[in-house]
Structure formats: structure tokens, C-alpha cells
Amino acid sequence: MFENLSYLALQQYWWMIVSLLGAILVFMFFVQGGQTMIKSLGKTDNEIKMLVNSLGRKWDLTFTTLVTFGGAAFASFPLFYSTSFGGAYWVWMLILFAFIIQAVSYEYRTKADNFLGAKTYETFLFINGLLGTILVGTAVATFFTGSDFLVTNMNHSIWQNPYRGLELAFNFTRYETFINLSLGLAVFFLARVLGILYFFNNIEDETILARARKQLLFNALPFLVFFLFFLINVLLMDGFGYDADGVVSMVPYKYFNNLIEMPLNTVILLLGVMAVLWGIYRGAFHYEKCGTKAIWFTGGGTILTVFALLILVGFNNTCFYPSTSDLQSSLTIQNASSSKYTLVAMSYVSLLVPFVIAYIWYAWSSLNKKPITSQEMEDDHHAY
Amino acid sequence: MEHFDMALVDWSRAQFALTAMYHWIFVPLTLGLSFIVAIMMTIYVRTGNELWKKITKFWMTLFGVNFAIGVATGIILEFEFGTNWSNYSWFVGDIFGAPLAIEGIMAFFLESTFIAILFFGWGRVSKKFHLISAWLVAIGSNLSALWILVANAWMQNPVGMRFNPDTARNEMVNFWEVLFSPTAINKFLHTISSGYVLSAIFVVGVSAWFLLKHRNVDFAKKSMIVAAVFGLLSSFYLVLTGDESARDIYHTQPMKFAAFEGLDDGNVSAPLVVIGFLKEVPDPRQPDVDRFAFKIEIPNLLSYMVALNSNVFVPGINDLINGNEKHGIMSYYEKIDKGKLAIKALGDYKDALERKDQVAAAENLKVFEANYAYFGYGYYDDPNDLVPSVPMAFYSFHIMVILGVHFMILFIVLLVLLYKKKIEEIRWVLYIALWTIPLAYIASQAGWVLAEMGRQPWVVQDLMPTLSAVSNIDKSSVVVTFWIFAVTFTVLLIAEIKIMVSQIVSGSKNEGGH
Numbered sequence A: 001m002f003e004n005l006s007y008l009a010l011q012q013y014w015w016m017i018v019s020l021l022g023a024i025l026v027f028m029f030f031v032q033g034g035q036t037m038i039k040s041l042g043k044t045d046n047e048i049k050m051l052v053n054s055l056g057r058k059w060d061l062t063f064t065t066l067v068t069f070g071g072a073a074f075a076s077f078p079l080f081y082s083t084s085f086g087g088a089y090w091v092w093m094l095i096l097f098a099f100i101i102q103a104v105s106y107e108y109r110t111k112a113d114n115f116l117g118a119k120t121y122e123t124f125l126f127i128n129g130l131l132g133t134i135l136v137g138t139a140v141a142t143f144f145t146g147s148d149f150l151v152t153n154m155n156h157s158i159w160q161n162p163y164r165g166l167e168l169a170f171n172f173t174r175y176e177t178f179i180n181l182s183l184g185l186a187v188f189f190l191a192r193v194l195g196i197l198y199f200f201n202n203i204e205d206e207t208i209l210a211r212a213r214k215q216l217l218f219n220a221l222p223f224l225v226f227f228l229f230f231l232i233n234v235l236l237m238d239g240f241g242y243d244a245d246g247v248v249s250m251v252p253y254k255y256f257n258n259l260i261e262m263p264l265n266t267v268i269l270l271l272g273v274m275a276v277l278w279g280i281y282r283g284a285f286h287y288e289k290c291g292t293k294a295i296w297f298t299g300g301g302t303i304l305t306v307f308a309l310l311i312l313v314g315f316n317n318t319c320f321y322p323s324t325s326d327l328q329s330s331l332t333i334q335n336a337s338s339s340k341y342t343l344v345a346m347s348y349v350s351l352l353v354p355f356v357i358a359y360i361w362y363a364w365s366s367l368n369k370k371p372i373t374s375q376e377m378e379d380d381h382h383a384y
Numbered sequence B: 001m002e003h004f005d006m007a008l009v010d011w012s013r014a015q016f017a018l019t020a021m022y023h024w025i026f027v028p029l030t031l032g033l034s035f036i037v038a039i040m041m042t043i044y045v046r047t048g049n050e051l052w053k054k055i056t057k058f059w060m061t062l063f064g065v066n067f068a069i070g071v072a073t074g075i076i077l078e079f080e081f082g083t084n085w086s087n088y089s090w091f092v093g094d095i096f097g098a099p100l101a102i103e104g105i106m107a108f109f110l111e112s113t114f115i116a117i118l119f120f121g122w123g124r125v126s127k128k129f130h131l132i133s134a135w136l137v138a139i140g141s142n143l144s145a146l147w148i149l150v151a152n153a154w155m156q157n158p159v160g161m162r163f164n165p166d167t168a169r170n171e172m173v174n175f176w177e178v179l180f181s182p183t184a185i186n187k188f189l190h191t192i193s194s195g196y197v198l199s200a201i202f203v204v205g206v207s208a209w210f211l212l213k214h215r216n217v218d219f220a221k222k223s224m225i226v227a228a229v230f231g232l233l234s235s236f237y238l239v240l241t242g243d244e245s246a247r248d249i250y251h252t253q254p255m256k257f258a259a260f261e262g263l264d265d266g267n268v269s270a271p272l273v274v275i276g277f278l279k280e281v282p283d284p285r286q287p288d289v290d291r292f293a294f295k296i297e298i299p300n301l302l303s304y305m306v307a308l309n310s311n312v313f314v315p316g317i318n319d320l321i322n323g324n325e326k327h328g329i330m331s332y333y334e335k336i337d338k339g340k341l342a343i344k345a346l347g348d349y350k351d352a353l354e355r356k357d358q359v360a361a362a363e364n365l366k367v368f369e370a371n372y373a374y375f376g377y378g379y380y381d382d383p384n385d386l387v388p389s390v391p392m393a394f395y396s397f398h399i400m401v402i403l404g405v406h407f408m409i410l411f412i413v414l415l416v417l418l419y420k421k422k423i424e425e426i427r428w429v430l431y432i433a434l435w436t437i438p439l440a441y442i443a444s445q446a447g448w449v450l451a452e453m454g455r456q457p458w459v460v461q462d463l464m465p466t467l468s469a470v471s472n473i474d475k476s477s478v479v480v481t482f483w484i485f486a487v488t489f490t491v492l493l494i495a496e497i498k499i500m501v502s503q504i505v506s507g508s509k510n511e512g513g514h
């Protein structure tokens, strides 16, 4: 079946899978967003406990999505993996660090003799929510704005900037830095919006929910501002395109042209953005009627939007990881991918994905029949 | 010849070793305890006896504490391939990536989804579904180990691939050869069974402590029976697969084999050193140097073990370096020459392509392909650089094996005492069981030290030396991240141990429940 596809079609298929994983990851960042609000939404110990437990049942899934995203990127586009991870060393290390401290925090926070104290673990969760979202968003923005690296004829990558990726977020003499950061901040505020909508759905406690409702617009607004700043800049700027021989050049309005040349993707993008906004609108102004459903609109919309943005930068002869030091070193889904054989083998495995999604869905819905209440926190022996 | 920053290489290795060893403190317990918990829960569901529910919950809590930190340390390893070993990531990515992606899709989600059911499912889902979840967690965690071990096995014994000079990497040509290579199978089976044994020792040891304190006697005995039976069965398996691994290494990594057997000069009818102490020798490469200060050996056994024939020749380190015509062994000197030819031909091939000189390109390609099997040797001039640390390999192997025998005897003794209902009387056995817990961790770490240090200087056997695998970063960055990880992991480990101990103590006071 997959053997009959062309190499390019397989590369596109895998770019779509990686994009989908990235998109699901951003949706799952509601855990991270929620973590940054534990202290502002919960005032008493029991309230904090409910919030932590509500997120605590999902964190592992977000984490697993991140790991799988990394694995899929390594497997299908290894040159990207070696270039970006080995190059933007500090960015990835900070992201990793933010996730190490998350993993233990839920489990250890309330246990006796936990060495660091509950407050420290709560701070860990906050740091994870803050750094994880902003840095991942900033890193993804560089898919559009480019980074400083060279790739030799042996396909060894050499980063050209001594700040090892930190320059992408902190070199304020470069306009692109603002574009990068704007996506980072957009992801951060979106994650908080998603976190709020998730609590609407998952927690039954009037005080917490009233606070969460107040926070919704305060986070939705900055999200919109940063996201639009990013999107408008991307659509107006020159992009990195390549021709049939793989020669890379700067193409005016490349991403805008991609919107026109890939109409189906544009429809997905528009649908996605509309769904995100619709969910926020319903959650904010029609809370009584559909507050609990808002997460599905905004969450689904997030998946569509991020997916479409990644397609925008990967398809239609576009370099998805451009080099500003040497245009010809830029990575494309064609020059950075695994061999055809490997892509075919992995494609067979990808057939399992719907099955995986189905059992996750089944498992969660059987566990989630009841939302979290304060009564339950007192009864449950494995509460965090 | 390229210039390599050896300080960078060493720090990168130190960082990887640090994260891998920390990770491996937690993983074996996850691998085995998941099964032990599933077995206990099965007994509970079948008998309906509330004590078994308490037993299940108690061990499950410890499982959860351990699991979280395993996850935390695991994510670094995956990403470190990219951050610190980017040249390697490219060189092997086409093979290594596929198992990793499959692992994510097949195993991680299975584990993380059903773990939530396992912990939060009490009273929320049906007993049957809860039990199935417990087994799925066990299967998921063990499947997670499969793929990464396949990848590791491939580094020990690269098969199923072809080097593509245009992309300068190895490309997979046969997935099944990669998956079912004997090295991969042995490694997987040996590693997971080592996790089972370690977990069994953990449960047995903690239960022994309960008995020593006269707390929850029934609870402790029941836990001990399950764990000792599970541990004993796994030990047999462990020894069998370890033995098979050693035989495999004799064929695929003869230098590692000679190093862990401490064999400088090869022999027909080679003896097996059971116990030995090494001494400092000025130059072990001189003929007839004996590096043992003391040894107990069994004549002929080594030859017999590798080929079931005591007349078989087992090459020593010197035979591999200098070659041995009689036994058809090519010297490292010759391999180095061939490796240099391969490296040069690859460069010339690339140059010729750039000049569009097809004839020269084709010629160089031929030379390259004829010598590719020795590619990695070309990075070296001195064959002595190709010998791993003998004491490291020798001691780690022997410590592991001796402890393996100790564990097996311990399980048997405990089962006999339990059967005779004398377990509480013979307190010194209980003390031994308790103090065997750290030994299980030592054996397990020793296994990895052997596998990875014994492979040096290779990261991919014969093809890629560790020094050419690192990312092009400055040493200082790696030094900083090394210390960040060292401190973080140590703090988290302390937290983990404190929590574990406190859970165990409080569990012992109120019948496992808490």
C-alpha cells in the first residue's frame, strides 16, 4: 500500500503526522496553561487540590504527546532533529528542564517527607507552564523566521551563533525576535485560555469557576493580539522557497502565496481560528448554556489552526527550517527526511494511530463520567 | 584528519552516562513492579479477599512514586540524542528513529493512558476493566523497553542497513533484520528479566523488613510469596539470556568479549575465570603478561561455553590487535588502513560529484564500498585506542554474574522457608533479603556499564567512534548542563527515596493502607 506512494508523498504524509502531533500538543498545553493559574484560581488548600488533581490526571498524556512528537520528528526528519536540537542547544535544554520538574511534581506534591515541600512542587508546575509554552511557541516561530546554521556536505550541522538558540528569543536588535516571541506568548495565553475552558468542563466548584470566568477574557485578549501580530507579519514577509532542483531563495509573500495556492489548508486555518474564537465567545458570554462545551470548540480549533500553520511552512516547496546564515543549508521536507524505506515502514505503524486515539478516548470517558468535586478529594486515596 | 575536542567528547559522555544511569535506577522497578502489581490485583479480583486489595494498593503507590521520576529522566535521554549527539543522530537516524517513533505510538500511550485508570479507577470503572488496565500498564511499560533496546542492540551489532554515500548516513533496508537480530532479542529478554528480578528483590526485601519489625506479618508473607516465585522464574530466564548474550558478543563484538573475560592472549580450550582480581601491569600488550593478581578458573570452560566445544579458539585482545592468520583474524592495523581508505574515498567521491566527474566518482564509490565495514577504524592510528577498559568490563561482568547467582539462591531459600513456615524464625535470612535490595541495583547498573563501556570506543560498532558522534557545541555549555542535571536528579532522587521510605513505614503501621 504505502510502497506505491512516491517519496514526496510519503514525506508529505509524515510532515502531516508530525504537524498533527504538534497541533495536539498545543491543545494539550491546557495542562501547562492551567498550571500557571493554580494560585490565582485556587485560594484554599482544598481548591488548590482540586485544580492540581484535575490537571494531574492529564499531565502524563501531554508529556507523552511531547515525547512522541520528538520521536516522530527524529524518525521522519532526522536532519531537522540533529540540526535543531544539537544547534539551538540552550532552548531545547530549557524546555527539557521545564518538563523534568513537572513530571514528579504531581506525584510528590502532597506525599509525606517529600523533601522540597508542596510549595516548591507548585512552583515547578508554574515554571513548567510558563517556560514550556513560551519556548515551544518561540521555537516553532523560527520555522518561519529562520536560524543561524550551516549543513556540510556530510550533513553535519553547525550552529553559527554562540548563544545556541537563545538569540532567537533575546536578540532584540533583530525584528524577527519579536515575531518569534509573539508566537511564544500567543501559545502561552492560548494555553491559559484552554486551561480555563478545561476547568469549566472538569471541575464542579462555584468559587473556582467564578474566578476562572473572570480570567477568561483577560487571557483571550493578549492571545489574540500576539497571535495576530505573528500571523500578519508572517503573511507579509518574504519566505524561504525552493525550486525543482532544491535551490533555495527568498520569495516575496511566500506564506501568503501558500495560502492562495493551498486553498484547502486555508479553509482549515480559517475554520480553526473561528472555532477558537467561537469557543471563547461561548465560554465568556453564554457560560450557563455551554460553558462545559467551550473547550471542544477552542481545543478543536487549536488543533486545526496549528496543523494548518505547520502545513503552510512545510508544503508547497517551502523550507520548514530555514537557515539565515546560508540559504542553501535550509531544511525542507525533501532534504531532511528519512529514506523511503523507513518512511514506508513507519507508515504502516501509523495505521495504529486511530486505534490509539480510540482507546485513549474510551479510557478517559470511562474515568471522566463525573467531574471533580471537593467531596471526592477528601475520599480518594490516590489524590495528589 | 578531523580535529576532535576530547574534553567535549568526555563531558558529553559524562552527561549521557549520568542521565542514563539515573534513568536506569527507576526503569527496572517499573518493568517488574507493574507485573507484580498486576498479579496481586488478579489474586484480589479472583478471591475478593480485601487483604489482597490492600497489598495491591500498597505496592501500587510505590510504583507510582517510582514511575514519575522514571518519566522525568527518560525524556532527557530521548532528546539528548539530538542535543549532544547530533552527528550520530544523523548517521543512524534512519534506523534508530523508526523504533523510537513506534515506541511512542504503541507503547507510551498504552502505558500512560492505562496508568491513569490503574490509579484513579478504584470505584470509577468496573473491576474487570481495572484489572485489564493493570495488565496493559505492565505490557505497555515492557513494550516501551522493546524499541529502545532494539535501537541499542543495533548499535552493538548494526544489521539490516546500507550506507548511502549521497546522504552520508546508514539507511534501513530490512526492518525485520533490525527487529529480530539475535542481539536485539537477547538484549530485550535479558534486560526486562533483569527488571523483574530487581523488582522481586525489592518486594522481597521490603517484606523482609516488615517481618523483622513484626508488622503486617500476613501482608508481608503474601507479598513475599508472589515476589519470590516471580523472581525465581525470572532469574532462570535472566541467566539463560545472559549466557546467550555472551555467546552473541563472542561473535559480534569479540573485543568486548575478550575484555570482560580478561583474556589478553587467545587460546584453544580457553579457561573461564570465575573470580579474579586484576593488578596494575606496565604493558598488557607484551606477550605472556598475566594481569591477574589472583584468579579461580575452570579449564576449557570458556571455549565450551561459546561453542559447546572445548577445542574452539577464543581470541584474546592481542589476537585482535595483531591478527591471527591461523584462525583467520584480521589485525586492527589492517582494519585501520581499510578504514582510512574508506574515509578518503568518501571525501573524494563527494568532490568528484561536485566536479561532475562521474568516472572518478564511480571509482571512489567502489573503493568506499569495499572498505565500508571498517569505516570507523579509519579515525584511529593506534590500535591500542580501540581497546575498552579491561578492569571496567571485567569487574562489571563478574559482579553482575555473581550477584545473579546470589539472587537465585536467595529466592530458593526464601521459598523453602515460607513453605516450611519458618520464615520469621531465621532472621539473618531476612536481613540478607533486606540488604540485597541495593545489590540488585548494583547488578543492574553493572550490566549497562558492561554493555556500553565494553563497546568503547565505538558508538556504532566498527562504523562510528564515539568521538565523531558529538554535536558541534562548546564544552562549557555541556559542563553547565551536566551540573544542572546532576543537581536536579540528585535532589529528585533524595525526594523519591524519602517518600518511598515514608510510604513504606506508614504502610507497615496501618496494614498497607494509607
Ligand code: HEM
Residues within 6 Å of the ligand: B156, B186, B187, B188, B190, B191, B194, B195, B197, B198, B238, B239, B241, B242, B243, B245, B246, B249, B400, B401, B402, B403, B404, B405, B407, B440, B443, B444, B445, B446, B447, B448, B450, B451, B452, B454
Ligand atoms: C547470572 C548471569 C548473567 C549473565 C551471564 C549475564 C550476561 C550479560 C551480558 C553478556 C551482558 C552484556 C550485553 C551487551 O554487552 O550487549 C549483560 C548486560 C546486562 N545485564 Fe546481565 N548477566 C547476568 C546477570 C544479570 C543480573 C543478575 C542482572 C541484574 C539484575 C543483569 C542485568 C543486566 C543489564 C541491565 C544489562 C545491560 C543490558 C544488556 O545489554 O542486555 N544481568 N548481561
